[in-house]
Structures are given as structure tokens and as C-alpha cells.
Amino acid sequence: EVQLVESGGGLVQPGGSLRLSCEVSGFTVSDNYMTWVRQAPGKGLEWVSFIFSRGSTYYAGSVKGRFTISRDNSKNTLYLQMNNLSAEDTAVYYCARFWGSYRPFDYWGQGTPVTVSS
Amino acid sequence: SYVLSQPPSVSVAPGQTARITCGGHTVGSNVHWYQQKPGQAPVLVVYDDSERPSGIPERFSGSNSGSTATLTISRVEAGDEADYHCQAWDSTNDRPDVAFGGGTKLTVL
Numbered sequence: 001e002v003q004l005v006e007s008g009g010g011l012v013q014p015g016g017s018l019r020l021s022c023e024v025s026g027f028t029v030s031d032n033y034m035t036w037v038r039q040a041p042g043k044g045l046e047w048v049s050f051i052f053s054r055g056s057t058y059y060a061g062s063v064k065g066r067f068t069i070s071r072d073n074s075k076n077t078l079y080l081q082m083n084n085l086s087a088e089d090t091a092v093y094y095c096a097r098f099w100g101s102y103r104p105f106d107y108w109g110q111g112t113p114v115t116v117s118s
Numbered sequence: 119s120y121v122l123s124q125p126p127s128v129s130v131a132p133g134q135t136a137r138i139t140c141g142g143h144t145v146g147s148n149v150h151w152y153q154q155k156p157g158q159a160p161v162l163v164v165y166d167d168s169e170r171p172s173g174i175p176e177r178f179s180g181s182n183s184g185s186t187a188t189l190t191i192s193r194v195e196a197g198d199e200a201d202y203h204c205q206a207w208d209s210t211n212d213r214p215d216v217a218f219g220g221g222t223k224l225t226v227l
Contacts, residue, residue: 035216044121045152045160045203047216058214094159101214102207104150104165111159 002026002107004095009112016085016116022078022095022109030073033098035105036080038091038114048093049080062088085116122204124219131227136191138222140204149187150205151180153198154221160203164189191224199226 008020020036036048049069050058057069068081078095092113096105123141130136140149148167152160163174167182177192187206191198201221208215 037218044221045205045218047218050214060215102148102209104162104205105152105160106162106165106171108159108161 002097004097004107004109006093006095006109006112009093009114011115011117012085013118014086014116017081017083018085018114020080020082020093020095020112020114022080024076024078024095024097027097027107028073029071029076029078033100033103034069034071034078035096035098036069036078036093037096037105037108038089038093039111040088040091043091046091051078082114085114087116090114090116120208120217122206122217122219124202124204124222126220127223127225129225129227130191130194132194132196134194136194136198136224138189138191138202138204138224140187140189140206140219141185143185143187143204143206143217144209145185147206147209149180149182151178151189152203152205153200154203155200163202194224194226196226199224 003025005023033052035050038046038048051069066084070079092111094111096108098105151164153163154160163178164180168180179190181188203221204219
């Protein structure tokens with residue numbers, strides 16, 4: 001059974017940092033394409049970052065230079081390091097899998113909430 | 119990335135047909151659709167404009183004509199009440215990019 005379980009969200013002050021984790025079972029993270037997608041309260045979905053199976057990484061303009069996507073193959077886990085957070089980063093963050101460019105996101109985690117507030 | 123355009127809300131009576139549109143994607147690009155119920159993660163219901171993942175009822179179908187894609191839900195049931203999001207990849211830049219619509223709230227009257 002495929003499962004993606006996010007963790008690491010919480011309350012952080014503006015300018016602070018958080019690292020989100022996405023533990024995966026049922027498939028190998030390094031063999032797949034993975035993404036982080038976020039959803040601000042009452043808003044639609046927003047793509048944040050990709051990591052391709054080859055290791056290439058891509059970021060939305062709103063987070064480029066502040067967020068870093070990575071994976072630990074030994075733990076079959078995806079990460080999102082988020083630095084210099086602002087109120088605009090407040091959202092539920094989801095990890096998801098896709099099998100290539102132009103493909104849909106077929107498996108999603110349940111999400112972890114991040115609140116940036118003083 | 120850019121945002122695709124969706125109507126904020128659609129209302130339909132049980133047993134009727136709901137149609138949700140999505141515009142603004144690159145002509146020729148495939149559109150994917152997700153259903154999201156309150157407090158839950160999105161679930162893929164239609165991909166590549168009109169394909170259904172296994173386990174998704176035949177009542178869910180999709181089409182894509184020019185720059186407007188449409189998700190059609192036939193014989194709507196109370197359990198279909200949810201937010202629906204469209205997604206497309208942007209192929210105009212030299213790097214991969216994904217756009218989502220703002221989401222459409224389907225209300226079953």
C-alpha cells in the first residue's frame with residue numbers, strides 16, 4: 001500500500017525556519033518524481049518544488065532561494081527545508097508523487113500545517 | 119507559475135450534471151483534475167484531459183477543447199460535494215512549471 005506521511009509543520013515566527021518531512025512507503029522515492037504543494041487557508045493549490053528522479057530540483061518563484069527540496073534514499077523520505085519564512089508561507093503543505101513531466105500527481109500525503117506568525 | 123481560471127462555485131441538484139471549466143492553460147497541454155473534500159488531501163479524478171484513474175466512477179469525465187477544459191460529473195450525488203482543482207503544466211519556459219486553478223466549490227443542493 002502506498003503511503004506518504006508528512007510531519008514537521010507547526011508555528012514559527014517570521015524569519016524563522018522549518019524542515020518538513022515526507023516519509024514514503026509503497027514505492028522508492030529516488031525512483032520517482034516528487035513534489036511539494038501548498039494550500040493557504042481558504043485558497044487553491046500552489047506548486048512549491050519538484051525533485052526529479054535524476055536529482056534535478058526546481059522551485060516556484062515565490063520560494064526560490066529560501067526553500068530547499070531534498071531526499072534521503074536510505075530513509076525513503078522527502079524533505080523541504082524552509083528558511084526566512086513569512087506570513088505568506090502559511091499553508092498546509094502536501095507532498096505528492098508523479099511519474100514524469102506533464103504527468104498528474106497521483107499519490108498525496110495528508111498534509112502538515114505551517115503557520116508563520118509572531 | 120500562473121493560475122488557471124475556474125468558476126468559484128457551481129451548484130447542482132442531485133441526479134443532475136455538473137460541469138466545471140478551467141481556462142488559461144497552454145493550448146495542447148493536458149489538464150488534470152483533483153477532488154478535495156474538507157480537511158482531506160486532493161484526490162486525482164481525471165488525468166490527461168479525459169482519463170480516469172482506477173477506482174474513480176465513470177460518472178466523472180473530462181474534455182479539453184482549445185484553451186478550455188471541462189470536468190463533467192454526471193448523476194451527481196451528495197458525496198460529490200467538494201472542491202475541484204484543475205492542473206496543467208506550463209511548457210512555455212525552459213524549466214518545468216505547474217499551474218493550478220483557484221478551485222471550484224461544488225455544492226449539491
